[in-house]
Amino acid sequence: MNKHTMIAWMEDKPGVLNRVAGLFRRRNFNIESLAVGHSETSGISRMTFVATGDDREMRQVQTQLYKLINVTAVQDVTDVPTVSRELALIKVKAKNGNRSEVMQIVDIFRGRIVDVDMETLIIQIVGPEERVESLINLLDQFGIVEMVRTGTVAMVRGAHDRAAQQKTAVPAYENGNQ
Amino acid sequence: MSEKKTGGQIIWESLMREGVEVVFGLPGGAILPAYDDLAKYEYPIHHVLVTHEQGASHMADGYARATGRVGVCMATSGPGATNLITGLATANMDSVPIVAITGQVPTSLLGRDGFQEADVQGVSLPVTKHNYLITDIRELPDALKEAFYIASTGRPGPVVIDICKDVLQASLEFEYPETVNLPGYHPNQNAPDPHSVARAARLLNEAERPLIVSGQGVSIAKAEQELRQLAEKAQIPVATSLLGIGTFPSTHPLSISWGGMHGEAYCNYALQECDVMLAIGARLDDRLTGVFDTFAPKARIIHVDLDPAEMGKNITIDTPVVGDALLALRGLLPQVEANEHPAWLAQIDEWKQETSDRDILAQETDELIAPYIMQQLWHATDEGDATVVSDVGQHQMWEAQYYHHTKRRSLLTSGGLGTMGYGLPAAIGAQMGLSEEEIWVVAGDGGFQMTMVELSTVVQERLPIKIAIINNGFLGMVRQWQDVFYNKRHSGTPLFNPDFVKLAEAYGIPARAVTHKDDVYAAIKEAQAADGPFLLDFQVEEFTNVYPMVAPGKSNADMIRRPSPAE
Structure with a gap:
């Protein structure tokens, strides 16, 4: 079982998210997180999702998703250098006794405190999933009241043109080798 | 300046442009404007009134399979449309091109659980190749053009166009689009990659016990002639899937009938014993393969299909060849050498003989x-x-x-x-x-x-x-x-x-x-x-029961056979 990060581009049409979600459900794909929003091209949405499974399942995720008429490209970026980020808001109990300790930890993780009241702090963290995960683990001891995470978004590093990227994104065993 | 047409008229005009001759359907409230327009046009297309909408989708399916053209069915909203679903799911599984046109409640009533409202787009989504809900008449001409294009190209399949009643009544200056604009749909109709074809040919040339498994994809690609040429040139026995029946004449000396759960025993033995398998236009589903891990254990499998998602979906394959079956066969023909496999064909003949000895028709009965x-x-x-x-x-x-x-x-x-x-x-x-x-x-x-x-x-x-x-x-x-x-x-x-x-x-x-x-x-x-x-x-x-039978969870080699007369 491996964790794969994939990017899918799709036409921004009513019901397209339903199509994608329906496919994931019907094919029994295991999706850990999913984030979707506008891309640089108007009319095209961009989805980053993290899926787990063996190689066969990951190929199925890619090829079946690409079969959806409204999906314009799919790329598995797991083995490509990427910048990947997740945003989390964490409301943690922080009274006088431990407030400074919490603030120190947040500082080390390059998080920000975005709301303060007498009982709690809201912490914002942006970073790779592992960093977000570690901060959450550390804050757990103080008592997490509430939390929201966006799911990972990813972008391939360096200069490349999107057209070429979309071309390689078509998962089609082009060279005939496994 | 083009003429103004109602939504209903646009449907019939578009169907005429697509060369549709017959529509199978049953009217009801939400689709009524379209039926009224059919009468006003003096029935340019023959409408077959069905008794139940499930019949309409199966009829469109039968029409499409028999002729190779897109079958068209029509129903009203709610129960009319949901009655089509079994036929659409049938067509989807077997890659049959259908366009289903359904009426929907007026846009003003959408989502309000009005009379005969059902979420047809939602219900049909997992059992169609694509679907549309049309809430604005300006979307209708493109949707109709795209529906026929999507249904009939690439791997064929059913497409639903669910149209709100007020769209059928609205009007628009109509011109049927010449082209489609589908940035996410590039039906794979190209020749497969030459390297994979060359590799496939090499495997077939080196094989001692080669076997072809021909599926419906060969029929869709109209590649029966080329299949036969390849089999005859290299003397390769041909099995089919159930839907592949008819792609290779079953009376041909190289035919080994069809395989799988109730396939002929000699065919199943050949599937299990071959050393190179060319599976072409067959999706290798569980009814053909038995338990996936046990299928063709000695074979290096070449899989030709234009749907990349079929590659390795069920069976681990050696050489994927993504592309049109006809173009793949044309690519293979010059590279596959004339050959003979006397020992292999003799082995198959022996299995055939054993099968016919056990044949139920070889047993004397008055029943x-x-x-x-x-x-x-x-x-x-x-x-x-x-x-x-x-x-x-x-x-x-x-x-x-x-x-x-x-x-x-x-x-x-x-x-x-x-x-x-x-x-x-x-x-x-x-x-x-x-x-x-x-x-x-x-x-x-x-x-x-x-x-x-x-x-x-x-x-x-x-x-x-x-x-x-x-x-x-x-x-x-x-x-x-x-x-x-x-x-x-x-x-x-x-x-x-x-x-x-x-x-x-x-x-x-x-x-x-x-x-x-x-x-x-x-x-x-x-x-x-x-x-x-x-x-x-x-x-x-x-x-009387059907034999042989591969029990679920078993390998094709592990068939329940009819007792031989001696037993």
């Missing part, structure tokens, strides 16, 4: 059994000259075993979804497309009763369809599973049947019951001689 009827039907139809539409169950397997198909597209059957009730309506669709063709429905007594309401459509359209009911008083295939796996507890499988002869006569269809073996051939001839439709009620021996 009326379906294999005999299928054999006689084959003889009576000039040895394979008819188009047979089978339903689903035991009779379907016997038809496939004993009616030796030699023509392309001469067997229409629901392979993937296994839809009981498919036979009669699909035959109606096929006969609407092929008016000159002799068409036989072969159906069990269970499946026939699921859609026999369409007998009225047969009469209404004056179709000369011949119907053979294999009547054993049971849901036979289910009963067979109970016999084999559930200690013969026949829970829910005995049937209460009407008198099928009287039933047919009530529709004005001549009919005859056949209870004796000696009467089979004459009865078939009598049916053929009738100008119009004819129904034969073959009252067969009740407890």
Whole structure:
């Protein structure tokens, strides 16, 4: 079982998210997180999702998703250098006794405190999933009241043109080798 | 300046542009404006009124499979549209091009649970290639153009266009689009990668025990001739999938029939023993393969399919060849060397002999059994000259075993979804497309009763369809599973049947019951001689089962065989 990060581009049409979600459900794909929003091209949405499974399942995720008429490209970026980020808001109990300790930890993780009241702090963290995960683990001891995470978004590093990227994104065993 | 047309008019104009000749449907409130426009146009397209909408989608399917053209069906909102779903799912599993047009409640009532509202886009989503909900008439012309394009290109499939009633009544300056704009749809109709073709050819040239598995993709690509040339050139035996029947003449010396759960034993042995397999246009589903890990254990598998998602979906393959079957075969032909495989073919002949020794028709019996009827039907139809539409169950397997198909597209059957009730309506669709063709429905007594309401459509359209009911008083295939796996507890499988002869006569269809073996051939001839439709009620021996049988969870090598006469 491996964790794969994939990017899918799709036409921004009513019901397209339903199509994608329906496919994931019907094919029994295991999706850990999913984030979707506008891309640089108007009319095209961009989805980053993290899926787990063996190689066969990951190929199925890619090829079946690409079969959806409204999906314009799919790329598995797991083995490509990427910048990947997740945003989390964490409301943690922080009274006088431990407030400074919490603030120190947040500082080390390059998080920000975005709301303060007498009982709690809201912490914002942006970073790779592992960093977000570690901060959450550390804050757990103080008592997490509430939390929201966006799911990972990813972008391939360096200069490349999107057209070429979309071309390689078509998962089609082009060279005939496994 | 183009003329203003209503939504309903736009539908009919578009269908005419697409060359549609027949639409199978049943009107209702939400689709009424379109039906009204059909009358105003003085019926440029023949509308076949069905009895139940499930019949409409199966008819569109049968029409499409028989002719290779897009089948069109039409229904109203809510129950009309949901009744189409079984037929759409059937077509989706078997890659059949259909465009289904459904009425929807007016946009002002969408989502308000009004009368006859159902979320047709949501309901049809997992069982169609694509679908549309049209809430604005400006979207309608593109949707119609795209629907036909999507349904008929690449891997074919059903497309639904759900249209709000007020869109049908609205009007627009209409011009049918010349092109489609689908940035996410690039149907794979190119030649496959030459390196993979070269690798495939090398594997075939090196093989000692090569085997071809031909599926419906060969028929869709119209590649039967090339398939035959390749098989003959390199002397490679050809098995088919159930839907691949007809892609290679089953009377050809290199034919080894079809494989899988109820495939011929010698075919299954060959599947398991081959060292290189060329699977072409077959999706290698569980009914063909048995347990995935045990399929063709000695073979390096070359898989040709234009759908990349089929590569390695079920079976680990050696050489994927993504592309059109015809272009793949044309690529292979010059590279695959003329060859002979005498030892391999001799081995297959030995298995064949052993199979025919055990054949149920080799056993002397006076009882009326379906294999005999299928054999006689084959003889009576000039040895394979008819188009047979089978339903689903035991009779379907016997038809496939004993009616030796030699023509392309001469067997229409629901392979993937296994839809009981498919036979009669699909035959109606096929006969609407092929008016000159002799068409036989072969159906069990269970499946026939699921859609026999369409007998009225047969009469209404004056179709000369011949119907053979294999009547054993049971849901036979289910009963067979109970016999084999559930200690013969026949829970829910005995049937209460009407008198099928009287039933047919009530529709004005001549009919005859056949209870004796000696009467089979004459009865078939009598049916053929009738100008119009004819129904034969073959009252067969009740407890005969289909062999061989690969039990679920078993390998193809592990078949339950019919006891040999010596045993």
